[in-house]
Structures are given as structure tokens and as C-alpha cells.
Amino acid sequence: MLTITKEFHFSASHVLDKLPSWHKCARPHGHNYVVVMELCAAPEALTDAGFVRDYGDLDAFRKWVDETLDHRHLNEVMELSPSAEHLAWWIHQEWAGTYPELVAVWVSETPRTWAIYRAAQGGSAPVG
Numbered sequence: 001m002l003t004i005t006k007e008f009h010f011s012a013s014h015v016l017d018k019l020p021s022w023h024k025c026a027r028p029h030g031h032n033y034v035v036v037m038e039l040c041a042a043p044e045a046l047t048d049a050g051f052v053r054d055y056g057d058l059d060a061f062r063k064w065v066d067e068t069l070d071h072r073h074l075n076e077v078m079e080l081s082p083s084a085e086h087l088a089w090w091i092h093q094e095w096a097g098t099y100p101e102l103v104a105v106w107v108s109e110t111p112r113t114w115a116i117y118r119a120a121q122g123g124s125a126p127v128g
């Protein structure tokens with residue numbers, strides 16, 4: 001299989017209000033988020049140009065990030081508690097229809113942390 005990735009950036013605030021009140025992340029705060037979109041195809045499924053998908057096709061995702069996530073309060077954008085894990089899962093849910101080759105979404109809140117949703121047969125949706 002061949003894999004391509006493209007990285008996107010946005011800044012947003014959130015509060016993880018399902019954490020205990022003593023937890024620092026139960027207070028409103030912000031992150032400079034990084035999202036990596038990972039797309040995959042078999043060699044025989046590449047385009048004539050040799051692409052999994054043209055990186056430029058991800059411009060629609062960039063526009064959505066700019067309009068939906070950038071400089072927003074994530075608690076007002078998504079129904080689930082806005083953890084990095086939920087963001088990765090939700091972004092995959094929102095975009096797998098547009099990009100069928102999308103196999104994983106990586107989300108980073110800080111330079112040292114990543115949450116990754118990797119599509120799997122039989123996976124289940126988060127509940128809250």
C-alpha cells in the first residue's frame with residue numbers, strides 16, 4: 001500500500017468539562033492544533049499520474065478547517081467532549097465520504113502529544 005499525508009493547522013479553545021474540576025484541562029484554554037490527514041491506496045489503484053490522491057484535492061478540507069475550527073471554541077463546534085481523540089474520530093467521520101482513501105486522522109494539541117483515529121472494520125463510535 002502507498003500512504004500520503006498532509007498537515008493542517010488551526011488555533012482554537014476548549015474546555016474538557018467532563019474532567020474533575022481540579023484538572024488543569026477542566027479550565028478554558030487553547031491550543032495550536034495540528035491535524036494530519038493520512039490517505040492510502042494500493043499500487044494498482046494509483047491515478048495515472050501515480051497519486052494516491054492529488055494533495056491539492058485536500059484544499060476543501062483546509063477550507064473547512066479554516067471556517068469551522070480555526071479561532072473557534074470547540075465545545076460550540078462539536079457535540080462530543082473536544083478531546084484530541086474525539087476530534088480525530090469526528091474529522092474522519094466528516095471527511096471519509098469525500099476522501100474514501102482516508103485511513104487515519106492524527107490530531108496534536110501540543111508538540112509532545114498525538115491522538116490518532118485509524119479506520120478499522122468493526123470499530124465503534126464514541127458515546128460521549
Ligand SMILES: Nc1nc2c(c(=O)[nH]1)N=C([C@H](O)[C@H](O)COP(=O)(O)OP(=O)(O)OP(=O)(O)O)CN2
Pocket residue numbers: 016025082083084085109110113115
Ligand atoms: N488522552 C488525552 N489526554 C489529554 C487530552 C486529550 O485530548 N486526550 N487533553 C488534555 C489537554 O487538553 C491538553 O492537551 C493538555 O495536555 P498535556 O500533555 O497534559 O499538557 P502539557 O503540554 O501542559 O503537558 P506537560 O507534560 O504537563 O507539560 C490533557 N490530557
Ligand SMILES: [Zn+2]
Pocket residue numbers: 014025029030031109
Ligand atoms: Zn486542551
